[in-house]
Amino acid sequence: MAIRTEPFILNMGPQHPSTHGVFRMRVTLDGEVVVDVEPVIGYLHRGIEKLGEARTYTQIIPLTDRLDYLASMTNNFAYVLAVEKLAGVEVPERAEYLRIIMAETMRIASHLMAVGFFLNDLGAMMTPVLYMWREREKLLDLYEMVCGQRLTYNYMRIGGVSHDIPEEFLPALKRFVAEMPGFIDEYDQLLAQNEILLARCKGVGILPKHTAINTAASGPVLRASGVKWDIRKADPYSIYDRFDFDVPVGSVGDNYDRYWVRMQEMRQSVRILEQAIPQLPEGEFCAEVPKLLRPPFGEVYGHIEAPKGELGFYLVSDNSIAPYRFHIRPPTLINLTALKDMVTGWKVADLIITFGSIDVCLGEIDR
Amino acid sequence: MTLLEQFRLWLGGIWPDWAAYVLPAVVGIVIVLGFVLTLVIVFIWYERRLLGRFQIRLGPNRLGPEGIFQPLATAVKILLKEDIVPAKGDKVVHWLAPLIVFVPVVMIFAVVPFGERAILADLNVGIVYVVAISSVSVVGIYMAGWGSNNKYALIAALRTVAQMVSYELPIVLSILGVVLVAGSLSMTQIVASQKIPFLLLQPLGFLIFFLGTVAEMNRCPFDLLEADSEIVAGYHIEYSGMKFAMFYLGEYGHALAYACIITTLFLSGWQGPLLPPILWLLVKIMAVFSLIVWMRATLPRLRVDQLMAFAWKGLLPMAIINLFIVAAEVLWLSEITPWLMVAVNFVFAGVLVLLWSKLFTLGGGRVEV
Numbered sequence: 001m002a003i004r005t006e007p008f009i010l011n012m013g014p015q016h017p018s019t020h021g022v023f024r025m026r027v028t029l030d031g032e033v034v035v036d037v038e039p040v041i042g043y044l045h046r047g048i049e050k051l052g053e054a055r056t057y058t059q060i061i062p063l064t065d066r067l068d069y070l071a072s073m074t075n076n077f078a079y080v081l082a083v084e085k086l087a088g089v090e091v092p093e094r095a096e097y098l099r100i101i102m103a104e105t106m107r108i109a110s111h112l113m114a115v116g117f118f119l120n121d122l123g124a125m126m127t128p129v130l131y132m133w134r135e136r137e138k139l140l141d142l143y144e145m146v147c148g149q150r151l152t153y154n155y156m157r158i159g160g161v162s163h164d165i166p167e168e169f170l171p172a173l174k175r176f177v178a179e180m181p182g183f184i185d186e187y188d189q190l191l192a193q194n195e196i197l198l199a200r201c202k203g204v205g206i207l208p209k210h211t212a213i214n215t216a217a218s219g220p221v222l223r224a225s226g227v228k229w230d231i232r233k234a235d236p237y238s239i240y241d242r243f244d245f246d247v248p249v250g251s252v253g254d255n256y257d258r259y260w261v262r263m264q265e266m267r268q269s270v271r272i273l274e275q276a277i278p279q280l281p282e283g284e285f286c287a288e289v290p291k292l293l294r295p296p297f298g299e300v301y302g303h304i305e306a307p308k309g310e311l312g313f314y315l316v317s318d319n320s321i322a323p324y325r326f327h328i329r330p331p332t333l334i335n336l337t338a339l340k341d342m343v344t345g346w347k348v349a350d351l352i353i354t355f356g357s358i359d360v361c362l363g364e365i366d367r
Numbered sequence: 368m369t370l371l372e373q374f375r376l377w378l379g380g381i382w383p384d385w386a387a388y389v390l391p392a393v394v395g396i397v398i399v400l401g402f403v404l405t406l407v408i409v410f411i412w413y414e415r416r417l418l419g420r421f422q423i424r425l426g427p428n429r430l431g432p433e434g435i436f437q438p439l440a441t442a443v444k445i446l447l448k449e450d451i452v453p454a455k456g457d458k459v460v461h462w463l464a465p466l467i468v469f470v471p472v473v474m475i476f477a478v479v480p481f482g483e484r485a486i487l488a489d490l491n492v493g494i495v496y497v498v499a500i501s502s503v504s505v506v507g508i509y510m511a512g513w514g515s516n517n518k519y520a521l522i523a524a525l526r527t528v529a530q531m532v533s534y535e536l537p538i539v540l541s542i543l544g545v546v547l548v549a550g551s552l553s554m555t556q557i558v559a560s561q562k563i564p565f566l567l568l569q570p571l572g573f574l575i576f577f578l579g580t581v582a583e584m585n586r587c588p589f590d591l592l593e594a595d596s597e598i599v600a601g602y603h604i605e606y607s608g609m610k611f612a613m614f615y616l617g618e619y620g621h622a623l624a625y626a627c628i629i630t631t632l633f634l635s636g637w638q639g640p641l642l643p644p645i646l647w648l649l650v651k652i653m654a655v656f657s658l659i660v661w662m663r664a665t666l667p668r669l670r671v672d673q674l675m676a677f678a679w680k681g682l683l684p685m686a687i688i689n690l691f692i693v694a695a696e697v698l699w700l701s702e703i704t705p706w707l708m709v710a711v712n713f714v715f716a717g718v719l720v721l722l723w724s725k726l727f728t729l730g731g732g733r734v735e736v
Contacts, residue, residue: 008518010518010519010522016599017595017596017599018596018597031525032522032526032671032672119667120596121596122596122667122668123587123588123590123594123596123597123667123668124665124666124667124668125418125587125663125664126422127421127422127664127665130422130423130424131422131423134423190665194666194667196588196666196667196668196669197667199669199670199673200667200668200669200670200673347670347671347672348522348597348598349594349597349668349670349671350670352596352597
């Protein structure tokens with residue numbers, strides 16, 4: 001006699017230790033096996049896009065801090081780039097270099113969190129996270145030096161940055177850049193050859209190349225699937241064309257590749273920093289821009305390679321002090337759409353780590 | 368004759384029979400319970416501090432010297448919490464489960480030898496008793512998962528049963544190796560026969576037993592039933608207050624109990640030069656526990672199918688081979704010198720572990736639905 005069975009529907013989140021915020025998944029399970037995943041988002045919706053339409057161009061900068069709060073600098077960066085493109089503002093050399101330094105340190109800080117919490121999702125009991133926090137803490141100290149904040153920096157301005165760096169900043173940054181490769185080696189030693197990590201991650205949660213492209217995935221998720229697409233190379237913005245760095249690319253698109261790509265990107269960011277610091281010129285840190293900026297009529301899409309993928313801002317100007325339309329292309333929302341394809345047929349534990357390997361940030365998804 | 372029996376005989380001379388029978392039992396139980404509860408508190412403190420060291424932080428250090436009173440504060444906090452029973456849960460099962468988890472754990476200590484004659488009950492089948500009693504907790508965990516009417520708890524409960532049943536086999540088989548060499552099932556006899564610790568005599572047996580017990584006590588990397596990143600807290604997700612404290616105590620009690628058993632079976636129990644037996648026992652227990660904490664701090668968790676594969680394809684065949692090797696050695700080698708056996712067994716252990724690490728991989732791969 002066959003036993004009658006029925007699918008088991010489990011609500012994961014919005015309050016769950018590994019949903020990286022307030023994400024909710026309605027998971028249909030067959031025993032331990034995932035049959036269907038339905039993401040439910042919107043628990044952190046603050047209407048940032050609508051709020052932006054009622055604010056001046058400068059007032060929007062603090063709003064962008066609240067998107068991907070683990071990488072606020074790059075959010076600022078993407079937004080001011082879009083506005084500068086719209087208004088045709090020239091940025092001083094020194095500001096360009098400061099922006100690159102901030103963006104690349106932010107990438108390291110964001111990837112540290114991503115890899116650390118990915119390991120936490122694997123069940124590694126906080127140890128990798130705390131090791132990575134040790135370094136992230138140093139970066140947060142650096143940010144505190146330049147802008148007084150540790151999470152929502154509000155550092156970039158249209159036409160430059162808000163403050164010049166204090167004199168103790170560069171020595172601290174140089175020390176960090178010198179130490180960081182050693183720390184990455186330490187993580188590799190702890191993690192890269194770990195039998196359990198390999199068994200859990202290799203071949204799990206595969207995102208094939210064509211699916212990755214079709215879902216418009218970007219960032220480490222796309223590169224892990226073997227697509228060499230990095231906006232810093234593909235559509236160089238700011239002064240990225242002056243630096244020499246590689247784009248690490250995975251082969252299979254499994255969880256291990258996503259982990260590996262992030263580790264390699266940290267090394268590449270250190271490389272960029274090593275080149276940027278000696279070249280940092282003296283001079284103005286912000287261009288003369290009117291406080292109430294009135295860009296000409298028109299629309300613009302500015303995008304950068306944020307730590308989590310392609311972060312884009314779409315702005316429509318009606319020649320007033322506020323944008324007529326303010327739209328954000330959050331990388332992780334779009335990367336998240338591939339989740340179902342990646343986890344169907346795998347176990348619950350694989351669902352958790354695959355979700356962790358996408359490295360979502362709910363501030364950005366719900367906006 | 369154990370100390371308690373001696374006490375009873377002495378009392379029998381002055382007191383009526385029934386009192387002379389009851390009082391030593393009560394004294395013994397109180398001493399053992401006191402030992403267990405104190406050591407559990409020390410364990411909780413020790414684990415937190417040690418984890419802190421592993422994770423480049425300090426760990427609790429505010430309350431008392433080196434934070435030694437932190438577990439007491441935790442206990443007070445837990446006990447003051449409201450006791451919540453899920454409205455649609457099975458109330459009786461929900462209420463009974465913590466007891467069924469906790470009591471067997473304490474019962475294991477009845478046969479742990481703390482010194483030459485310091486043992487609560489010197490059963491002639493002590494080790495069989497341990498195996499039997501320790502399996503009872505599974506029922507409690509399953510009841511907790513079922514009675515909570517919670518889906519996470521249910522997943523945890525189902526995982527528990529599979530895990531415990533699988534790891535029982537390699538554990539028992541590796542114990543058989545010890546029993547063959549010791550020639551007795553009694554815990555005191557097993558300790559007495561360890562002129563050389565069985566850790567040296569049966570390294571492979573120790574390895575299998577250790578990994579098996581780590582799985583039995585649901586510690587990392589086998590802590591699937593409370594996998595906090597997957598199923599939140601597993602079977603005790605719906606528990607609070609005193610009932611949760613029972614689970615908490617049961618968990619650390621389990622760790623303590625198995626540390627005692629490992630010490631007794633493989634590390635020559637209370638034996639050791641110079642120091643008094645109880646101190647030797649404590650030192651060895653702490654060493655075993657430190658190893659467990661180290662694993663917890665370092666390793667990620669296995670997946671549920673990998674866990675099963677590890678038990679059935681990894682530990683079980685090794686345990687069977689180990690048993691045959693030990694049996695053959697007891698038959699042919701025991702007359703010569705134990706050190707020959709040590710050498711042979713280390714070679715075998717090395718070869719087998721190497722072979723298994725090559726032949727058997729946990730494997731990622733797609734799971735058959």
